[in-house]
Amino acid sequence: MQIRNSSDWRDALPFELPIPAAEAVPGEPTRCAGCGPDSEPWPREALWVVKHRHPNNPAGFVRYYCADHKPTPKLAPPVSAPERARRARAAAPAPRKAAAPSIPERAAVLCPDCFVEVPATGVCGMCGQQVA
Template identity: 50%
Template sequence: MKITASSDWRDSLAFDAPTVVSEIAPGEDTRCSVCGPASDARPRTELWALKHRHPTDHAGYVRFYCTEHLPVIDRKPAAAKTAKANAARAERKTATRRPMLSDAPLRALCPNCFVETSAKGLCGICGTQL
């Protein structure tokens, strides 16, 4: 049996990109995940949805935040990773390519055995000199 993830509105969210909750999940008033269940419910137009990365779940997880508790998104590490990947890609493009088998010089074939002859032009099977 293969277990697969279900698909829902959370899959359409980008990681670390705040989105107004009312645009992605309309419904009743809800609470900020930091304020907790004891706080008053707020309209979805006042809350932000933020999709976080998770170390073991590739789909991540989504939390709702009020404006006061919305985390600051640090975009520098992603930009640094992208720049590093671009530099590595450029380095691979400029690196010398490995010789292919088809680039090897062709040696003469023995007309009787159809095998490659030695550098001296001597067939190793039948002894024919080319």
């Protein structure tokens, strides 16, 4: 199954970062994903919207949460200076080798009678004349 993306308001949301729903997309009251489908709808001003990563869809998926169920932002753990330097060295590209010297091409030789290029054998393919 191939997932096609369309462009809409969800593209502007960062992954795993709660944003007030009224700022992200104003609209009708909706239910909190944590409260369940039987709960009463919340006004958008009381909800948070979070875009989560999805294993099969690179665009992810969006859920609404009330203040009680709002997930904490998932931030990358701090990296120490030696670890950062080690990662930089590992990510650095390997030193490039010098390009092999190129062999200059043979100058084009033309047959004086036919005015076509003569192959490396020196014999014209049109008239058979030997050209030096």
